[in-house]
Amino acid sequence: xxxxxxxxxxxxxxxxKRKIEGSKATAKQTAELLRSVISQQRMPHVNQxxxxxxxxxxxxxxxxxxxxxxxAVGNIVRRVLHIIREEDLSLATAAIGGLNLSAESDxxxxxxxxDHPVLSAAAVAAAARSTLRPPSLQALLEDxxxxxxxxxxxxxxxxxEGKSKSADKTSKSWKLKHNVIEAVNELIQDISTCxxxxxxxxxxxxxxxxxxxxLGNSRTVMxxxxxxxxxxxxxxxxxxxxxxxxxxxxxxxxxxxRGLQTTVITDSAIFxxxxxxxxxxxxxxxxxxxxxxxxxxxxxxxxxIGLNMVALAAKRHAVPFVVLAGIHKLCPLxxxxxxVLLNELKSPSDLLDFGEFSDCMDFGSGAGSHLLHxxxxxxxxxxxxxVNLFITDTGGHNPSYMYRLIADYYSxxxxxxxxxxxx
Numbered sequence: 001x002x003x004x005x006x007x008x009x010x011x012x013x014x015x016x017k018r019k020i021e022g023s024k025a026t027a028k029q030t031a032e033l034l035r036s037v038i039s040q041q042r043m044p045h046v047n048q049x050x051x052x053x054x055x056x057x058x059x060x061x062x063x064x065x066x067x068x069x070x071x072a073v074g075n076i077v078r079r080v081l082h083i084i085r086e087e088d089l090s091l092a093t094a095a096i097g098g099l100n101l102s103a104e105s106d107x108x109x110x111x112x113x114x115d116h117p118v119l120s121a122a123a124v125a126a127a128a129r130s131t132l133r134p135p136s137l138q139a140l141l142e143d144x145x146x147x148x149x150x151x152x153x154x155x156x157x158x159x160x161e162g163k164s165k166s167a168d169k170t171s172k173s174w175k176l177k178h179n180v181i182e183a184v185n186e187l188i189q190d191i192s193t194c195x196x197x198x199x200x201x202x203x204x205x206x207x208x209x210x211x212x213x214x215l216g217n218s219r220t221v222m223x224x225x226x227x228x229x230x231x232x233x234x235x236x237x238x239x240x241x242x243x244x245x246x247x248x249x250x251x252x253x254x255x256x257x258r259g260l261q262t263t264v265i266t267d268s269a270i271f272x273x274x275x276x277x278x279x280x281x282x283x284x285x286x287x288x289x290x291x292x293x294x295x296x297x298x299x300x301x302x303x304x305i306g307l308n309m310v311a312l313a314a315k316r317h318a319v320p321f322v323v324l325a326g327i328h329k330l331c332p333l334x335x336x337x338x339x340v341l342l343n344e345l346k347s348p349s350d351l352l353d354f355g356e357f358s359d360c361m362d363f364g365s366g367a368g369s370h371l372l373h374x375x376x377x378x379x380x381x382x383x384x385x386x387v388n389l390f391i392t393d394t395g396g397h398n399p400s401y402m403y404r405l406i407a408d409y410y411s412x413x414x415x416x417x418x419x420x421x422x423x
Contacts, residue, residue, distance in 0.1 A: 004036055004037050004040045007033055007036055008033065008037070008059055008062060008063075011029065011030075011033050011063065012062055012063065012066045013066075015063060015066035015067040015070065015073065016066045016067065018067070020070075022219070023070070023071075023072040023293060023294070023326075023328065023329055024072075024191060024194065024195075024219070024326060024328065026070050026072045026073060027072040027073075027075065027076050027191050027326075027328035027329075028188060028191045028192060030063060030072065030073050030076040030077070031076050031079075031080070031184060031187050031188045031191065032188060033059070033063075034056060034059065034060075034076065034077065034080045034184065035181060035184045035185070035188070037055055037056065037059050038052060038055070038056070038080075038177060038180055038181055038184065039177070039181060041055050041177070043175075043176070043177055048088075048175075048176045048177070049084055049085065049087075049088035049176060052084045052176070052177070052180065053081060053084055053085070056077065056080055056081055056084065057077075057081070059077075060073075060074070060077030060078075060081075063077065064077065069342060069343065069344045069378075069379075071293070071294040071302065071329075071331045071333070071342070072294070072328055072329060074331070074333075075294075075328055075329070075330065075331055075332075076187075076328065078332060078410050078411070079187060079328075079409055079410065080180075080184060080187075081411060082409065082410050082411040083180055083183045083184060083187070084176075084180050085411050085413075086183075087176055087179040087180050087183060088176060090179070091176060091179070190327060190328075190393065191326065191327075191328050193393075194220075194326030194327065194328065194393050195219060195220055195223045195326075196223070197326075197393040197394075198220055198223070198224060198324055198326065198391055198392065198393060199223040199224050199226070199227035200227065201224075201391055201395065201396065202224045202225070202227040202228040202231070202233075203227070203228060203231045203233065204396075205287075205289075205322065205389075205391065205396075206224075206225070206228040206233050206235055206287070206289075207233070207235075207285060208233060208234055208235070209234060209235065209285075210233075210235040210236075210285045210286070210287055211235065211236050211237075211238065211285070211286045211287070212225065212235055212236070212237045212238070212287050212288075212289055213237075213238045213239075213240070213270070213273070213274065213286070213287070213288045213289075213310070213314075213319075214237065214238075214239055214240070214248075214251070214288070214289050214290055215239070215240040215242050215248060215267070215270075215290060215304065215306055215307055215310050216240070216242035216247045216248055216251065216290075216291070216304045216306070216307075217242065217247035217248060217250045217251040218251070218290065218291025218304075218324070219291075220291045220324045220325070220326065221251070221289055221290065221291050221324055222251060222254055222255065222258075224289065224324055224391075225237060225255065225260060225289070226255075226258050226260070229258060229259060229260055235260075235261075236261045236262075236263065237255055237260055237261065237262045237263070238262075238263045238265055238273060239251055239252045239255070239262060239263070239264050239265070240265055240266070240267050240269075240270055240306065240310065241264055241265070241266060241267060242267065242304065242305075242306060243266075243267050243306070244350040244351050244376065245346075245350060247304075248264060249264065252264045267306050267309070270309060270310055270313050271313045271316070274286065274313050274314065274316075274317045274319060275317055286317075286319045287319065287320050287322065288310060288311075288314045288319055288320065288321045288322065289322045289324065290303065290307055290310065290321075290322070290323055290324070291303070291304075291323070291324055291325070292323050292324070292325045292329055293329070293379055294325075294329050294330075294331045294342075295323070295325050295329050295330050295331060295390065295402060296331050296333060296334060296335045296338070297331065297332050297333060297334050297402065297403050297406050298334055298335065298384055298399075298402075298403065299384030299387060299390075299398075299399030299400060299402045299403070300335050300338065300381060300382060300383050300384050301323055301325075301381070301382040301384075301387060302331075302335075302338060302342050302379050302380075302381060303323075303379060303380050303381075303382050304378070304379065304380065305377055305378060305379060305380050306380060307380045307382055308380040308381065308382050308386075309380075311382045311386035311387070312386065314386070315386050320388045320389065321386060321387055321388050321389075322387075322388060322389045322390075322391060323382075323387055323389070323390050323391070324390075324391050325390060325391075325392055326392065326393055327392055327393045327394065327409065330392070330402065330405065330406050330409065331406075332406050332409075332410045335381065338381040339377075339380075339381050342379065342381070343377050343378060343379045344377070344378050344379070345375065345376055345377055345378070346376040346377070346378050347376065348374035348376055350376050351374050351376055352374060384399035384400075384402075385399075387399045390402060392405070
């Protein structure tokens with residue numbers, strides 16, 4: 001396999017040069033890189049989880065620093081750290097359960113337990129507390145057995161030594177690294193299929209003769225609308241063009257190629273079109289469906305530029321505002337001044353040709369200072385009060401529920417406050 005340092009450096013360069021388009025591709029490649037880091041990590045005999053966590057943190061800091069605005073990178077790093085802690089806790093819980101039941105026989109028989117994996121003190125302490133707790137509601141719903149209540153068979157006589165050796169071999173094969181890699185593989189699979197999981201819910205939210213408004217070009221939105229079309233839903237789509245990059249033109253062409261009735265409008269016509277559709281197409285229902293760059297812990301949305309205007313128009317005319325977002329876009333950070341800290345400025349050439357700047361220079365001052373400044377931000381921040389519903393891989397959720405959903409995927413120890421950049 002390629003050296004992990006080479007892989008990390010290559011990925012850091014891609015992030016810095018913005019060579020990876022989209023949060024899904026970024027999240028998937030980040031997870032695949034961290035899987036390589038874990039697979040090549042040399043495991044000590046003591047505190048294996050600590051070694052993995054330190055390795056992932058060291059790589060994660062480099063990746064996040066390379067492109068701080070692409071929040072999917074930090075999301076996946078924190079997800080993998082959470083996976084390591086959960087798997088370590090699971091092994092510790094199982095080990096404590098086995099030791100409690102076999103302590104007497106081990107002392108009598110003088111069994112050597114040096115081959116048992118050495119678990120972190122934090123995991124052992126947490127496992128000891130978890131054995132006293134009843135199974136969680138999620139475990140009951142998913143029919144997951146509680147490790148503390150799993151019955152363990154005991155043996156006596158001549159078979160005890162053979163079974164003990166067999167158990168030791170099973171224990172050796174069930175390593176922390178193997179468990180973590182399997183869990184990361186499941187994470188990668190979830191990222192790969194997030195569009196399909198969200199699209200399956202389209203029929204529940206798009207009804208006959210509905211009018212859908214969206215902005216820009218979102219792959220998730222396109223798959224969502226096409227899935228409803230395949231289920232024989234008849235509806236019309238209005239696409240705001242998403243200046244200055246005009247990604248809405250790309251989406252409109254793809255929707256027309258899939259057989260959907262599509263109308264392209266300018267971004268400045270959004271308020272007018274929402275009020276007009278409500279008047280002309282009654283009693284047809286109007287719905288705004290958009291994608292997201294990231295979903296923050298408070299239910300706010302980092303979205304392509306212009307979507308805050310769409311959300312305000314929807315709120316003004318009582319039109320439901322629905323956000324589609326894969327689980328990898330759920331960010332555990334609370335936004336602080338997100339319009340600045342979680343934004344980046346694109347090239348001014350999206351608005352003006354470079355040749356036009358020569359007419360806007362003040363050469364009389366001698367310094368040649370610009371009289372014209374071009375600001376081209378990439379993202380908007382949509383506060384949670386403007387969002388009616390989130391549709392994720394796991395179903396529909398209200399904005400107020402997002403922090404609970406996020407808590408299921410991240411460890412509290414890895415949650416940090418968004419820092420203000422150095423001036």
